[in-house]
Amino acid sequence: MMVFKNWDTSLKIPSLFFLMMSMALIRDQHLIPLLPCIAAILFIASGVPLSLLLSRFRAPxxxxxxxxxxxxxxxxxxxxxxxxxxxxxxxxxxxxxxxxVRVLSVITVGLVMIYTTPLSGLSGQLKGMLIPHILVDIGIMTGRYIMVIGEDYGKMKTARKLRGYMPGESIARRFGVIVPTAATLLIKGFHQSERVFNAMRMRGYGSSFTGEDRSYALERPSCSSFLMFLATVIVAVLLIVLEITVETA
Amino acid sequence: MHIPDGMLPGEICAAGYAGTAALTWLCIKKARSSSEDPAGIVSRASVMAAAFFVVSWVHIPLPPVSVHPILAGLMGILLGWISFPAILVGLFFQAAMFGHGGFTTLGVNALSMGGAALLAWAMYRLLRGKQGERAILISGFVAGFAGVSFAVIAVGSVLILTIPAYIDTGTELSAILAMTAAHLPLALAEGVFTALIARFLLRVKPDMLL
Known part of the structure; x- marks a missing residue:
């Protein structure tokens, strides 16, 4: 578990993502059994709870x-x-x-990648990995406001019930309740976005897009992080080579 | 509606990412050319993306069941160019938090959902014309309906055409048509939902509608 937690994010995300892409490439039935083996090794080494993995399988x-x-x-x-x-x-x-087998294996690796990556410092790492600043900032703020607006929605539902507004049986009645609820949430979000916009301008947001900003330069990764990166990339490349070899043979 | 990890071949996932990167760049460029302020883009896209994420938890009645709205059309008519990056970020959170969709298929999913939002926005602008409630109801319905329909056709086509199996073209086309037909009630329900929300916003907060 600690090995994965200490694995430098700037090396872990690209290497595990590359591994997932190479696993998605595998079509030959003789190579398919390799995929759950790789996923199982990563899953056991990461210490991700089994219950979480099983809950992730529910949607697909x-x-x-x-x-x-x-x-x-x-x-x-x-x-x-x-x-x-x-x-x-x-x-x-x-x-x-x-x-x-392929889908469940790739999902397992994806879960290991996201579960073992600490959110603190992730934004800086992503910006250092050439992901556009605007996109990373949208991501960070969306994560924050999902919680805020989610809480608002919970309060609105409780208030609605206390005032006797129940969805009822007819479709028209149900639409009559859910449409104002959804629209009010959107209006609240719009007002919130205007307040956030003013706050961001007051703090001088946007100046880093015009000048050369080196504050997100990546730190030098540790030796163990680099070795794990190398091992993961080698496995991914081997999978691709094996697939091409089997396909041409 | 979201394609999970491992379902599509690696080359299709890579192509999806390339297309998404290009469209994201174009949308941000277009949005910046109209507002000229990154703070405006980030605040509007992130907070509204979060609001849409929460609104997608509301159940739309579709007897005998109820479904979660996709909201591609509504996002298009409220966010315009910003709807594409907002949907991209929303899809990332859905994959990370609930396992809906995936990380390797994020590009393809974003192209189908985000493309649907942009298409719905274009149709809404084309149809809206006058400012009356009737016009907003019709254009809102078309945007909601088109958003779901386009997303279903895009996801179905990508999925069925890229499965490397011995399936003849006729069967593939029938499968895409069957998948689209199966989602028709959802598209109708989302059309009604989008139209009613657009009318509500016209009465209460008209400046939200682009």
């Missing part, structure tokens, strides 16, 4: 189910099983299994 499972059913029904010619009018294809079943 519906998506995977839809894709798997489509592939099993329509992909390929070889018949696996015939159940009345429904024909299940063997090639489709293999594709579906490969897709599920």
């Amino acid at each position: 499972v519906v998506f995977l189910l839809f894709v798997s059913v489509f592939l099993i029904l329509f992909s390929g010619d070889k018949v696996l099983v015939r159940i009345g009018p429904v024909v299940l294809k063997s090639q489709g079943a293999v594709f579906a299994l490969n897709t599920c």
